[in-house]
Amino acid sequence: MPYQVHEPKGPTPRDERAGASEDPRRLAEFEARIARGETIEPKDWMPERYRRQLIRMMSQHAHSEVVGMLPEGNWITRAPTLRRKMGLLAKVQDEAGHGLYIYCGTETLGVDRNDLIQQLLAGTAKYSSIFNYPTLTWADIGAIGWLVDGAAIVNQTMLAKASYGPYARAMVRICKEENFHKRQGYEIMATLAAGTPEQRAMAQDALNRWWWPSLMMFGPHDKDSPNSDELLRWKVKQKTNDELRQRFVNLTVAQAKAINLTIPDPDLRYNEATKNWEFGEIDWDEFWRVVKGDGPCNRERLAARRKAHDDGAWVRAAAEAYAARHASRAGAAA
Amino acid sequence: MPGDTAHRLWEVFTQPEGGKPFEHAGSVHAADAEMALQHARDVYTRRGEAVNIWVVPSSAITASTPGDAGPFFEPGNDKPYRHPQFYKVPSGVRVF
Numbered sequence: 001m002p003y004q005v006h007e008p009k010g011p012t013p014r015d016e017r018a019g020a021s022e023d024p025r026r027l028a029e030f031e032a033r034i035a036r037g038e039t040i041e042p043k044d045w046m047p048e049r050y051r052r053q054l055i056r057m058m059s060q061h062a063h064s065e066v067v068g069m070l071p072e073g074n075w076i077t078r079a080p081t082l083r084r085k086m087g088l089l090a091k092v093q094d095e096a097g098h099g100l101y102i103y104c105g106t107e108t109l110g111v112d113r114n115d116l117i118q119q120l121l122a123g124t125a126k127y128s129s130i131f132n133y134p135t136l137t138w139a140d141i142g143a144i145g146w147l148v149d150g151a152a153i154v155n156q157t158m159l160a161k162a163s164y165g166p167y168a169r170a171m172v173r174i175c176k177e178e179n180f181h182k183r184q185g186y187e188i189m190a191t192l193a194a195g196t197p198e199q200r201a202m203a204q205d206a207l208n209r210w211w212w213p214s215l216m217m218f219g220p221h222d223k224d225s226p227n228s229d230e231l232l233r234w235k236v237k238q239k240t241n242d243e244l245r246q247r248f249v250n251l252t253v254a255q256a257k258a259i260n261l262t263i264p265d266p267d268l269r270y271n272e273a274t275k276n277w278e279f280g281e282i283d284w285d286e287f288w289r290v291v292k293g294d295g296p297c298n299r300e301r302l303a304a305r306r307k308a309h310d311d312g313a314w315v316r317a318a319a320e321a322y323a324a325r326h327a328s329r330a331g332a333a334a
Numbered sequence: 335m336p337g338d339t340a341h342r343l344w345e346v347f348t349q350p351e352g353g354k355p356f357e358h359a360g361s362v363h364a365a366d367a368e369m370a371l372q373h374a375r376d377v378y379t380r381r382g383e384a385v386n387i388w389v390v391p392s393s394a395i396t397a398s399t400p401g402d403a404g405p406f407f408e409p410g411n412d413k414p415y416r417h418p419q420f421y422k423v424p425s426g427v428r429v430f
Contacts, residue, residue, distance in 0.1 A: 044400045093380070100377050104360045107343070113363065114340035170360075177381075316339050316365075323366035 022047045034235050039165040042108035050234055051109050053227060054164055057236065058106040059116045064128035065099035066120070070304050071135040071297075072144060080138060087184045088141060094181065098174050105166035121306050129287065130213045132295030139192050139199075139206035145185015147207075147214040147252070153178045154248045155218065163235040186255065193259040207256070208264045215279070216287045218245040224284075246276055253277045343392040344370040346377075348384035356388055364389075 026045055033040070040046055069092050076092065079085035103113045119125035130148055135141065153175065160171035192203035219225055219241040231237040239247075256263050267280030289295065341363040347356040359378040364370035370389040378384065398406055414420045423429050 041400060043397075090380075097377050097380060100362070101360060104362070107361065112340070117340070316341065319341070319365035319369060320339050323369070326366065 022049075031234075034163055034233075037235075038163075039168065040163050041165045049230065050164075050236075053230060053234075054167065054236065055106060055109050055111055057227075057231070058102055058109075058167055059111075059119070060126050060128075062099045062102035062106060062116070063120045063125055064131065065095050065102065067127045067131045067301050067305065068148075069095045070301050071131055071133070072141060074135050075138060075141050078138070079141075084188070091145070091181050091184060094177050098170075098177070101170040101173055102167075105164075105170045108166045117309070121302070121309055123293070123302055126291065128217060129290040129295060130217050132290050132297045132301060133209070133213055134297050136209075137202050137206060139189070139202040140210065142185050142188030142192060142203065143206035143210040145181050145183075146189050146255070147185075147210050148217065149178050149181040149185060150252060150255075151214050151217045151248050153182060154244050154251070158238050158244065159236075161235075161238055167236070186259075189261070190259045193261055203259075204261055207261050211264050212282060212286075213290075215245055215249070215282055216290075218242075218248070220284070220287070249277050249279055250275075339365075341365045341369075344374070344389045345392050345395060346370075346374040347388040347390070348374075348378055349386040350383060351385055356386070359384075361392060362389070 027047055030040075030046060030050075033044075040050075072088060072092050072095075076085065076088055079088050103116065106116060107113055116125065120127070135144070156171050156175050156178065160168055160175055162168045162171065189203050189207075192199040194200075222228055222240045222242050225241055228237070228240060232240065253263060253268070265280045267278070269278055270276075271278050290298070293299075342365075343361055344364055344367075345361050346359045348359045349356045359374070362370055362373040362377055364373050367389060371387060374387050374389050379387065410416070
């Protein structure tokens with residue numbers, strides 16, 4: 001049977017038991033395809049749990065890109081030079097684009113983007129907790145590009161091999177652009193770190209505040225991550241939260257040293273045997289507090305999103321009215 | 335918000351450079367074709383990734399289903415005489 005490319009399936013069922021009764025033969029076929037490294041496309045048969053896990057994960061990812069514009073947008077009008085301002089504007093525009101790529105990918109699973117956005121505005125959807133921290137100084141823009149985008153690259157490079165085709169393709173596109181983000185951030189940090197004592201202190205202060213939230217971006221320890229097993233089994237993810245976090249730390253330590261900044265962790269030490277930089281324990285109470293809505297800026301971020309959405313309503317209405325009028329004129333002329 | 339709209343969905347195809355075929359890039363929401371084209375440019379070609387764009391209402395696209403892949407494409411697979419290897423030429427003759 002022919003089908004529509006984007007076929008709305010209606011709201012995702014909330015029943016946690018959904019998928020328990022999958023046809024075992026089809027499930028076995030699906031898992032064999034995953035095991036062979038095949039890519040799953042939108043209209044291929046997939047277990048309901050796979051579809052729902054992807055909708056959850058991809059929509060959270062898309063929301064994170066969109067909310068991620070807010071802490072950085074805060075500094076566009078106060079960028080210290082025109083060069084910095086152009087770079088930051090382009091980066092923030094990219095984040096909007098990244099949100100759109102991933103919403104587009106999520107819609108291939110039969111959900112409507114508008115429903116996902118309404119969940120974000122209603123406060124029922126999650127997004128990366130890092131964006132609930134404030135950007136207090138210009139150095140925070142450097143720290144975000146370097147650390148937050150750096151952590152995102154580690155995560156997204158893995159997701160570019162995800163078993164779901166539309167997600168993997170969105171990640172390939174995004175990874176190409178993230179390198180610019182990271183380099184513009186690192187350049188800001190390197191410049192400040194080599195500047196006056198006040199600029200240096202500002203850079204160090206930003207690193208101190210953004211380091212631990214950046215490590216939290218990879219999510220809870222593997223043993224506390226309820227979704228990890230399923231995502232790994234179905235190759236949506238290829239590496240665990242802890243593996244990705246370790247990779248990020250290993251990459252970043254040398255970058256901090258190169259610009260003479262100190263990572264704020266007294267327990268940080270190199271393990272010759274494992275070739276890993278071992279680090280101290282993350283404050284998980286803080287992590288869960290921010291995830292559950294009690295971070296420094298959760299309310300402010302959602303209020304800003306709601307305001308932007310509501311303020312744009314007349315533009316969307318005007319565009320629809322314009323399109324309808326032109327369509328009716330074209331109809332009358334024909 | 336009552337009466338709010340997310341606009342209809344359009345599929346975006348981009349041509350990376352002149353002479354190359356168009357390929358699917360993704361989708362955008364837009365009220366009409368002109369807006370879809372502008373959104374597609376902003377979303378999918380910020381770094382010179384395309385020299386041409388097509389936008390098509392998603393509802394206008396009809397596609398084959400993965401489940402039909404075998405039987406649907408079967409008529410092509412059992413016609414080896416469509417391939418050059420099916421035909422014999424004397425050895426030593428350069429045909430191409």
